[in-house]
Amino acid sequence: MDTHFIDFSQSILQAIHTPEWDARGIQVLVKRDDLLHPEVSGNKWRKLQYNIQQAIHGKNEGIFTFGGAYSNHLLATAFATQAMGLKSIGFVRGDELNKDSNHTLRRCAELGMELQFLSREMYNLHDDKQFIDELKLENPGFYAVPEGGGNYYGIVGCQAIWKELPSDVDHVFVAQGTTATSCGILLGMPETCQLHVVPVLKGFDAKATMESKLHWFLFDSELASELVENVHVHGDFHFGGYGNYSQQLLQFIQSTYKNHQLPLDPIYTAKAFFAMQETLQSPAFDHSKVIFIHTGGLQGCKSIELKENLILFSN
Numbered sequence: 001m002d003t004h005f006i007d008f009s010q011s012i013l014q015a016i017h018t019p020e021w022d023a024r025g026i027q028v029l030v031k032r033d034d035l036l037h038p039e040v041s042g043n044k045w046r047k048l049q050y051n052i053q054q055a056i057h058g059k060n061e062g063i064f065t066f067g068g069a070y071s072n073h074l075l076a077t078a079f080a081t082q083a084m085g086l087k088s089i090g091f092v093r094g095d096e097l098n099k100d101s102n103h104t105l106r107r108c109a110e111l112g113m114e115l116q117f118l119s120r121e122m123y124n125l126h127d128d129k130q131f132i133d134e135l136k137l138e139n140p141g142f143y144a145v146p147e148g149g150g151n152y153y154g155i156v157g158c159q160a161i162w163k164e165l166p167s168d169v170d171h172v173f174v175a176q177g178t179t180a181t182s183c184g185i186l187l188g189m190p191e192t193c194q195l196h197v198v199p200v201l202k203g204f205d206a207k208a209t210m211e212s213k214l215h216w217f218l219f220d221s222e223l224a225s226e227l228v229e230n231v232h233v234h235g236d237f238h239f240g241g242y243g244n245y246s247q248q249l250l251q252f253i254q255s256t257y258k259n260h261q262l263p264l265d266p267i268y269t270a271k272a273f274f275a276m277q278e279t280l281q282s283p284a285f286d287h288s289k290v291i292f293i294h295t296g297g298l299q300g301c302k303s304i305e306l307k308e309n310l311i312l313f314s315n
């Protein structure tokens with residue numbers, strides 16, 4: 001499979017220093033997966049890679065998948081399928097939308113993705129087997145990828161993250177949506193390291209979701225619950241839930257960029273970085289090596305900047 005448009009060596013480890021972390025011997029490194037590609041950024045290619053491979057092996061002509069109005073996953077799928085010579089259909093949440101509703105949808109359409117807009121009631125069936133089977137019948141030759149790429153192949157792709165990290169890491173922090181990325185990292189990681197997840201959804205049961213995904217992945221319920229037992233969930237940093245953010249969070253994004261030249265998005269990575277900063281205040285983290293996984297999401301910032309009438313990334 002010719003995946004020329006992604007070069008994993010672009011995902012560098014960026015050291016972040018603050019006087020406090022330096023004084024306490026805390027070494028923070030950001031795994032810059034956001035630098036992998038401007039439109040197939042962060043965890044997106046990791047979750048799509050083996051799904052696309054499966055679609056090609058199965059001689060499918062394209063992929064259909066699901067996403068919201070500003071979905072990073074839809075845009076990444078539109079770019080990656082086009083680059084790999086496949087067609088794509090994006091089922092979008094919200095039948096009041098159209099391809100000109102925002103930058104993300106316009107760009108998906110430009111990249112050749114056929115957009116179909118579903119009512120919220122219908123969109124909520126996106127994980128329902130019967131609904132997917134019907135869509136497969138209506139779209140023969142199209143391989144189905146779930147919302148966010150959060151399936152078996154998505155987890156397999158995210159397992160590789162750990163292989164790109166130094167072996168003496170003590171803590172890994174990552175934002176969480178479907179949990180595929182965190183499950184992949186957890187599966188690859190040694191027992192000496194601790195995983196910290198920051199769900200961006202309000203009232204989300206991170207451990208139960210991870211456990212059921214891992215159970216189904218490993219066919220071993222005991223191992224799944226053992227693995228999840230040691231995961232640290234930072235559940236109070238969703239800022240009102242998925243898609244919500246506050247002025248405080250936007251200011252945090254601006255100051256993080258100003259102080260560290262690290263761009264964060266308000267939907268996923270800023271919430272996780274904020275949670276990490278708060279969590280590291282505990283003396284338990286003194287003299288430890290911490291990795292923050294930058295999962296991307298920056299494409300959606302264009303729409304937020306326009307809406308809020310501000311510039312998020314400038315010195």
Ligand SMILES: Cc1ncc(COP(=O)(O)O)c(C=O)c1O
Binds near residue numbers: 042072150175178
């Ligand atoms: C930018 C970004 N970060 C983090 C996540 C969460 O990853 P996951 O759904 O694998 O938990 C997503 C969603 O896929 C995302 O778009």
